[in-house]
Amino acid sequence: MNAIATVVRDAEIIVTCGSGGVGKTTAAAAIALHAASTGKRVVVVTIDPARRLADAFGLAGGLGNEPTRVDLGDAPVNTTGELWAMMLDPTTTFDGLVRQYAESPERAERILANAFYRNIAGALSGTQEYMAAEKLFQLHRDDRFDLVVVDTPPSRNALDFLDAPATLTRFINHRLFRLMMLPARGGLKVLNIAAQPVLRTIGKVVGGDVLADAIAFFQAFEGMEAGFRDRADSVSALLHSSVTSYVLVASPRRDTVDEASYLAGRLIESKLPVAAVIINRLQPRFGASTAAEAAAHAEAQAITQPALAALWRNLAELGALADAEEAVVEPLVAATDPDAVRRVPLLRDDVHDLGGLHDIAGHLFGPDRVVR
């Protein structure tokens, strides 16, 4: 059993990390499909708004913020497990948290209607990551599922995900927030913006209305910080616990390999083991000839058998590409336990159905049968 198969057997949460465009969503879906085929009840959470995953799963209605069961009837798997899929809606998830922690429904509605809150829920950097972590926490507690597989948002740093609960807590505890709260604590209902130089400055930049919204939000939010902070701590603890496994995904390009190597370092720093490294979309090799041998054949037959020479030239070009890719991924491979590296070749066609995902899963979990 290879490392990634062990992860699927033992983990309760699997997080796929990597740069944008390397195939995180597809990897997460293939892992989930395989886990379902081993009899687990799996939910895969995507953050990718593209319809691709819904289409691949044959869900005509698309994916929503609640899990939808995927019909595995036509899939080439023999399964007693279940596969569910959902797409994270950060705003709805955040609204749910506010309702849960507000002291009264009226207070919750006041917050939900506030323009500053809508901005936090919709646009604050880190909110999407935090809500992904929050959703994962909820699904982990949900008795319907044995395993949660999630792909991380395409943020500038894929590990923002790990820091996100702390980031929001920090935001709420920000000095500016405390400044805004001071008058309320002092019993004054009307905040004298002019008395606070920082607020006055911000008011000059963004305009008074915007600032008034912000102050109204922080006043309504007062008393909820503790609940939010405790929850964020629990979410963070779960992300750092041994039931959560991290799978890195890279494609054979210098920038994504650098990012994956950086992420591996960050994970190890946080004492979080890298369970597996997936190198996706590698140029497949054909036959045993090296690129140089193929080029020599092409040269030798250029005059006498031009059609055959063209075939050798093609083999030489593909071989050179595969060699270049191998050189690029080498540092990442060298730094990883060989058993944890899984290579997935570039397939003939883009993945667009369960069959394609099953193909990918075969490369991830099957015996080494490709590339070298």
Place this chain on the structure above:
Amino acid sequence: MDSRQFFGAARLVIVAGKGGVGKTTVTAALARAAADVGLHVLAVELEGKPALAEVLAGTDVEVTTITASEALADYLDDHGLKRVSKRLASSGIIDVVATAAPGIDDIVVLGKLKQLETLGTYDLIVVDGPAAGHAVTFLLSARGLLDTVRGGPIRKQAQDVLDMFNDPQRCQVLLVSLPETTPINELIETAYAVEEKVGVQLGPVIINGVDRGDPIVVSAAGSAPDELLAAAEFRNHRRAAQQAELARLSNDLALTQMVLPQLPVAGVTADDLGALAAALVEQLGLLAG
């Protein structure tokens, strides 16, 4: 249209596309191609990664970085708020300000670009746009702020940026993608969103990493070894799939396509850039004909 005309069509060119499509490569290739035809070029990096400077080292292109927190500090300085600007930027308050008015971090960056554009020091400014799904939000920030901020200098800033967006001689957006199903779908969605909501002129779309070439003749090879036939068949199939995606793109989006060839390396270096820049200039020549 010759390449000088093309590169002179708009002073500010923002290169946008999803993560992983090679945006930085395209930005660098454009900058290099424009410099090669004698233009004074500035390439702008928005995220502080050194990639652009590395790949353009040793060329005539100047490279600079603009980050939101620095741009906000400069902005406050310019508006007589120097005393507090340092404190604001250093204490992380930009996060709070940006939440109060989403897009404010983007608008100060765009404002900075507008400033450079207005100065006229450079014939062409090429911007490696923000990554991932952030590109449309970035471009929409000006319009969004006009709706939420009802007065003050930020509103003026947003209006100035919109004026620049609406003038195709000042600003264009170039979208980058790969010749594959999902990136092409996303390119089409982005193009419509940018045109309808931002009103900025879209330049040609640039498809990166295209494996160009005639189909390899398999039948004529007679008794060639199996792996040769399999390799040729594989490549023909991938090339045909790429061409089908490009055809679908032409069908769905009425913009000129330019393609950059797939290079036999897995990460572009300064040496490879010359070839990509030459490919761009060559295609501009064809556009002229």
